[in-house]
Amino acid sequence: MDSTSHHSPRIAYSFPAHTFDLRRVRPEWCFEADGGAALAIHLDGQWTEFFSNLRELGLVMVTAAHGPLSLAVAWERPWFQNYPGGDEWVCLSSGAELRPAALGGGMAVVETVGDQQVASFQFFDRGGEGCLKILVTNWSDYEVFEDLVARHASGRRPHPFGQKSEVRKEPPAPDSQTVRQLWKGLSRSLPDSAFPGMEGVSRLSALEAAGQDLAWRLPRRVVRQALQSMTLGQVPLGGAVRNEAVFLPSGFFPTHWGECGCGTTFFGEASQMTLRGCNHRGQTWATRFELGGDEVICIEFYDVRGEFAGGVGLRPEAASWQRDQWADVLKESGIVQ
Known part of the structure; x- marks a missing residue:
């Protein structure tokens, strides 16, 4: 909502x-x-x-x-x-x-x-x-x-610019077996750029090692198509953005979308989400979990440096047919059954 x-x-x-x-x-x-x-x-x-x-x-x-x-x-x-x-x-x-x-x-x-x-x-x-x-x-x-x-x-800003947090040094890529053993814990963690349970390992590198049945890369057109389908069906969504200083979550019913110079914006009653245009490149992934016997698929966004930028998925109150529709659109882009 x-x-x-x-x-x-x-x-x-x-x-x-x-x-x-x-x-x-x-x-x-x-x-x-x-x-x-x-x-x-x-x-x-x-x-x-x-x-x-x-x-x-x-x-x-x-x-x-x-x-x-x-x-x-x-x-x-x-x-x-x-x-x-x-x-x-x-x-x-x-x-x-x-x-x-x-x-x-x-x-x-x-x-x-x-x-x-x-x-x-x-x-x-x-x-x-x-x-x-x-x-x-x-x-x-x-x-x-x-x-x-x-x-x-x-009369002046409090800190000189150019002092971002230190970038984590990436260790060797994690092995698939270890990532899969820790996968359920990922669904219970508040998402950021680190993969929980593996010190120093980035979330993105773990997705790359997880296997196509758990995580797969999404083309931008598929992400837009999935959100448009949910908007037409008035499906409740939940999303969040994380940057250097802010974690901003929201739940909303998108009612329509529009194209502008910023990208594609999905509008709710008191919130909106924008898939930003070509000036903001990065990667988009689908992640798949089993929670209480149900399949949950979310979309995760990463910036050009591989840092976690945000995510979107269905809220718990979504109907089963809405979950099926969401999963079908995302799975068509490459999940291994």
Whole structure:
């Protein structure tokens, strides 16, 4: 189901001109961005305080992207808590995770598109890549947006870019027998670039070793075809994007899709997923598990470096015939029966 709010299902995030004015908030630190199409102010990097107060903003639209996949989800009054034993923060209502240590900077941005404005907070990882965007919506408190900007405005970004996390050194490729022995554990783990149970082994290299009955590579056209079939059947989907700083999950019913310069976007009531275009190359795989006697097939996305970017599959409430339809489309691309 969609990550919807208790408000009207219509969520808008563009506003008439002059709704927002960053020069009124902190004129001394405003600068032009996107060739003069936007005004921006750097944030001070006090992420604990910023995200603690984010819930006061109300309903926001959040987007995250990595490699060939992007996801947008509605959050209502998000509240993040420390993850026990780790450096992540978890939002219990949405299941989203943040890694503040991976954030290299953030900005408040007001973009001008024709006679409309879009206001947002945009965050970057330590390599300078965009990792999270929080858009003000028609159900947000505009005064809180300006208050957060005023409290966290800064004349410079908090960290110099170019300090991404160290890339793991890949050991020799895992053998098929070991991967298959650990395969069930993979279905119970929260997906990232590492393969659980084999230290230092990447998830992608394990898929390559698993065997065609468990994991097989998917052409982009098959992924698009599968999602289009599920959209026409109004099938409940679940998906997630993971990047350097964010894990963003969502469940939704896609109602239609559209093509644009970004790629192919599947729209739900309060969320959307985009298969990004040719500028975001990578690999896409199907993974097959047995859970409680049922077959579960998911789609996994990887960027050009082989890092896990996200995934999508059917939600548990999907009917058996919907699962059969999903499996048939994906198996046609190469599974060994």
